[in-house]
Amino acid sequence: MATTPDDSSGQSTIDESASQVEILDADALADEPLPEDEAEPVDAVRPPGPSARQPAPLLPAMRPSSRPARSGDLLGYYLAEVRRYPLLDPEEEKELAIQYQDTGDPEAAQRLVTSNLRLVVKLAYQYHRQWANVLDLIQEGNVGLVEALSRYDPYRGIRFSSYAQYWIRAMILRFLMDNYRMVRLGSTRHGRKLFFQLQKERDHLIKQGIHPSTLALSKALNVPEQEVINVDQHLSAPAMSLDAPTSASGEGRPLNEVVGNDKAVNPEQDVARNELGEVFRAQLKTFETTLRDERERTIWHERLTASEPVSLTSLGKRYGVSKERIRQVEARMKRRLRDHLTRELGDEIPIYLEAPSD
Known part of the structure; x- marks a missing residue:
């Protein structure tokens, strides 16, 4: 399972060797040739609805490793695992999506999920400045990927990978919101509002020629000024x-x-x-x-x-x-x-x- 942060602020550390991995960009990861050996099985299928939001224990980022990670580099090991799964072209993707929706075929679901694990990595890296342990973000993104599968309708003419991005991001953002010390959802009703609206309101005030001070922002958003200060200091997703x-x-x-x-x-x-x-x-x-x-x-x-x-x-x-x-x-x-x-x-x-x- 992905390691957990040292404290609720999310400022944990990863093995420094992880930062040296050459394939941090998932685009580069996607372009690399796949190894000939067979990928280890991944059971990513979950029932539709709320249960799909629970972590899928056999996804690479979450299951116990069947072999030791090289040099303690869990992230590097995970990226190597992800490369084992081939990408799908649009025709293959649509065919598998229809097959899964019509018959519930677990193999079709498995291929749809594993072929998009690289996409999860890419999106997770876009938020790594907000949460040091990228594996945590990848894990949450994988949950979103499985949720997307349970909701996807292949007859709407949208690629699964395009639709899945929304749910991957949503789960990563929800994880960040739940774990930021100053924006914990359970603390106040203002946390969620500020998480999404602070920058929008700042831009709005500037357009009106008003200096976006914390006091002005708090009045515009109808929240305590101290909460604006806290969120502004800890949030830049x-x-x-x-x-x-x-x-x-x-x-x-x-x-x-x-x-x-x-x-x-x-x-x-x-x-x-x-x-x-x-x-x-x-x-x-x-x-x-x-x-x-x-x-x-x-x-x-x-x-x-x-x-x-x-x-x-x-x-x-x-x-x-x-x-x-x-x-x-x-x-x-x-x-x-x-x-x-x-x-x-x-x-x-x-x-x-x-x-x-x-």
């Missing part, structure tokens, strides 16, 4: 920025204007960001089919997802209603969209919905 357009053709409003944008990502997250965008685009397309009438469809296409939104006044005149009435309909649609995204993707990561300015 990378946020998911979705700036891909809502339309696959490249047109329309960027996703970050529709579902919010907490913080800019670094270059290493570009690929993950784009793949996450695919998941949200698919859900936006699904939500569009639930729009009730022409007026809602117009608000959706000409305001919420338009690259150049029309004004509320203009739409009000078109439909013979007040500007405020259009605003109310738009607000109602945003609530429905938020509920839809939470229902389909889960609530581990909150969704911020922003309407275009009038």
Whole structure:
């Protein structure tokens, strides 16, 4: 099992040799040739739902080692194990996903999970500055990977690896939230709120020309100033920025204007960001089919997802209603969209919905 931190702040240490592993980047890991010897079996299949969130004991990061790690380098040993499992091309992935959904075939599930263990490693490394023991993050990411498998629908046209990224990140973030000393979920009701909204509110104040002091932030978020100070000192986890357009053709409003944008990502997250965008685009397309009438469809296409939104006044005149009435309909649609995204993707990561300015 992955080692645990020395204290609840997460500032544990890993064998220094782990930092010298040449394959820290999972992309490089994926490009390396796979060894000829057969991989050790991994039983990663879990029942759907909450039980899938429990650690799968036979995943490489969690099961007892069948042989001693070289030079005490547990991380290096794990990465060597991960290389044993081949990647899947899109056709193979879809075929296995359909096979698992239709028949519950454990071998199909095993291949889907093991082929994405490298993805978990890559995402875990994006958070290693917040938690020194990468194996802990990998373990939580593996739990998210198995959860994604229990929820994945191959008929929606989204790759499993793209869909799985959401759950991998969600479980890693939940682990960080549960274990940060100053942001422990059980301590106060403000921890979760600040974890996700602090940077967003700071950016909002700056845009308004207001200095984002801890006092100003505490008033804006309606939380004690000391909690803002604590979280600001202990939390700098990378946020998911979705700036891909809502339309696959490249047109329309960027996703970050529709579902919010907490913080800019670094270059290493570009690929993950784009793949996450695919998941949200698919859900936006699904939500569009639930729009009730022409007026809602117009608000959706000409305001919420338009690259150049029309004004509320203009739409009000078109439909013979007040500007405020259009605003109310738009607000109602945003609530429905938020509920839809939470229902389909889960609530581990909150969704911020922003309407275009009038």
